[in-house]
Every structure is written in C-alpha cells, then in structure tokens.
Amino acid sequence: MKVDYIALSVPVFFILIGVELAYNFYKKLNYYRLNDSISNLSQGIGQQLTGIFMKTALFFGYKYIFEHWRIFEMPKAVWVWILLFIGVDFFYYWFHRMSHQVNALWAAHIVHHQSEEYNLTVALRQSWFQGWFSWVFYLPLAFVGFDPIMFLTLSSFNTLYQFWIHTRAIKSMGFLEYILNTPSHHRVHHGSNLKYIDKNHAGTLIIWDRIFGTFQKEEEEVYYGITKPLASWNPVWANLHYWDDLIKTARKSPKISDKINVFLKPPGWFPEHLGGFQNAPEIDEQHYQKYNPAYQSKLTGYVLIQFIIALAAGSIILFSYTKMDASSLVSGAVFTICTLTACGALLDQKPWLVKFEYIRLLLAVVLILILNFPIGYQVIFAGIQLISVIWFFNLQKENPQINEN
Structure with a gap:
C-alpha cells in the first residue's frame, strides 16, 4: 500500500x-x-x-x-x-x-x-x-x-x-x-x-x-534568489519563464548543434555568435533591491480570501482525488491554479488582470453548477464566487488604478 x-x-x-x-x-x-x-x-x-x-x-x-x-x-x-x-x-x-x-x-x-x-x-x-x-x-x-x-x-x-x-x-x-x-x-x-x-x-x-568538492561553508551574508530575478508572482510564469529563455536562444542559433547544446549545457552557456558563456554577476550590494511592486492595500483582504479558497480547494482535491471523476478532478485543479494565478496577477498589478478575474469567477460558477457535486456544495461555492464578483467590482470602483495598470 x-x-x-x-x-x-x-x-x-x-x-x-x-x-x-x-x-x-x-x-x-x-x-x-x-x-x-x-x-x-x-x-x-x-x-x-x-x-x-x-x-x-x-x-x-x-x-x-x-x-x-x-x-x-x-x-x-x-x-x-x-x-x-x-x-x-x-x-x-x-x-x-x-x-x-x-x-x-x-x-x-x-x-x-x-x-x-x-x-x-x-x-x-x-x-x-x-x-x-x-x-x-x-x-x-x-x-x-x-x-x-x-x-x-x-x-x-x-x-x-x-x-x-x-x-x-x-x-x-x-x-x-x-x-x-x-x-x-x-x-x-x-x-x-x-x-x-x-x-x-x-x-x-x-x-x-x-x-x-561542492561544499561551501556559510560565511558572508547570503543574498537569496536567482541571478536574473523572476520579478513576478505568477506561479504559471514561474514554471515556464526559463523554458521561454531557452527556446528563444535556440531559435536565434542557426546550427543544430547549438540548438541542442542550449538545453544540455550549464546555465550561462550561449553559442559563440551570442557571446559565449556568460558568468553570473556579483551582487551589487549598494543597489540591491528585492522585487516588491506596490499594489493597492485594499486588495490585501481580497487576495488573502482568494488564496484561502484556492488552498481549501487544493486540499480537498489532494485528499479525495481517488474518489473524484475525471471531469471534477481536472476542473477543480484548473480552477485552483487559475485562482493562484489571479492572486499573483493582483499582487503584480498586471494589465490583463481585470478581464481574467471576471472570467475566472463566472466560469467557476458555471462549472460548479454543471458538474455532479452535491447541491449543498454547489450553493455554498456559487455563493462564494458571486460574493467575490461583487467584492472585486467594488474594489474597482474604489480603486480606478486597478483598471489603469
């Protein structure tokens, strides 16, 4: 077992x-x-x-x-x-x-x-x-x-x-x-x-x-992260951004061997026509800043609630997926990932956020009504999503900047 x-x-x-x-x-x-x-x-x-x-x-x-x-x-x-x-x-x-x-x-x-x-x-x-x-x-x-x-x-x-x-x-x-x-x-x-x-x-x-021979003792202050910061809270992009970099580099390389080596060589490797191997930069302690974009403080409560909804949905799926049919499992997983993406976009203040959020919330209501969930779950979940639509609409009215970003 x-x-x-x-x-x-x-x-x-x-x-x-x-x-x-x-x-x-x-x-x-x-x-x-x-x-x-x-x-x-x-x-x-x-x-x-x-x-x-x-x-x-x-x-x-x-x-x-x-x-x-x-x-x-x-x-x-x-x-x-x-x-x-x-x-x-x-x-x-x-x-x-x-x-x-x-x-x-x-x-x-x-x-x-x-x-x-x-x-x-x-x-x-x-x-x-x-x-x-x-x-x-x-x-x-x-x-x-x-x-x-x-x-x-x-x-x-x-x-x-x-x-x-x-x-x-x-x-x-x-x-x-x-x-x-x-x-x-x-x-x-x-x-x-x-x-x-x-x-x-x-x-x-x-x-x-x-x-x-790969041991290093902790000595000077550690600066955490990657050498080229992600600069995004979007979980989907976090998983795809380096693939995007590799594919773009491979497309710029006319030689087949270089296209293959882009994926097999160590990070920092580039074909000769693109400058060859590029060492990671040393930390610029004077100008070092963490990625921390400003966002409307009134969004904090909304983001937290949406994240808790995603956490709850993900937890339910994780502990009961063996009893779920394929359509419910896939729909639940997609909804959860879309909700997490929305949370990241809200914190990033991305320009596509508003349309994405309304589509996500309304589709979630439709899905819960057409899938074979108990009526009690349908009523509770649909109610939560409709409250979220109203809440987000009011946030837009109070914070016009959401539309402008």
Missing part, C-alpha cells in the same frame, strides 16, 4: 510555518513578506495538484524495472533499509547537482530558487515539472532490487527532512554540520552570491558535497 507521506505532512508544515511566523513577528526579523509567501505556497499547491496526474505512472516505472529486471532479491531487513537510505540520498545528490548543471533540468528546478526570502514557505516552493525527470536518477536502485514501497517511503522522508532546513532562525548546529545538511548549509545553496552558486546539493547528508 502506497502512503503519501508528503500530503499527510501538509498540516504539520503549516503549523511549523505558523511557529516560525510568530517567532519572526516577536523578534521583528522581517523574514516574511505576504506577496512572497503567497507565491511560495502557490507553487507548492500547484506542484501537489500537477503531481496527482503523474505520480502513479512514475511509480510504476520504478516498479516495472524492479519486477522484471532486478539483479538481486533484497530482503526487508534493517540493514537493507539503512543501505537504501544511503542510496536514496546519494542519488538525490546527483539529481540535485545535475539540476544545476544542465539547462533543461535547471529550467524545472529553478522554481525552487526564485524566492528572494528564506523561510519555511520556500521549502514548499516546488517545480510543477521536476517530477517528470527526477525519478530517472533513482532507477539503479530498482535494478539492484530495492523494494518500490521501501524506496517510495525513504525518498518521501528524504524530501520531508529538507523542509525544516529552510529557515534563518537556526544558526550553527555544532558537530552535526560535518554530517547533516543543516539550515546553514542550505542557506548557502539558495544564495546568488558568486561563491555560493552551485554549492551544497545535499539532501540529508552533507558528506556527499564534502566528498565530491
């Missing part, structure tokens, strides 16, 4: 985020910004929803190799669990390292690094497409003969371990810094400082970075 440990841990994630947020306010640390946190959580919700449509197929890829091509018959003994834990962590290191060194892989993984803050919500900022290739790195474990359920369990716990290290509240952890991946080590990994780029790829054990 497969158990989705990550989905089951979601309530714990939010409790810990609440604890860190309270600590942040108590100490006046400014580790959190509303727009950035909503963006991070939106990525996490989207990743869980898109994962529903591929996780079973990817699991069966590992399972098929185990059942037909395994070399050994591994017993379910304690020593095998320990060996598999080490194996999962080892292959995670190489998957993670390659995700920073191959453009096509970085195009997916870059999502996790876009936030210019560093707090527990960043741990939930995950790519919607990374799961399509990450599983391939673990296939040697299937060939060796490690049971699929054991693999799924330990790979889930490897992911869960990495949640708590996304914090600035914990400094050094003494001798554990030599063995485990800690908040200090992972802060380095999220840095855009030149000396920190492509360092500390560990999952649970930092020993792999020490062995393979």
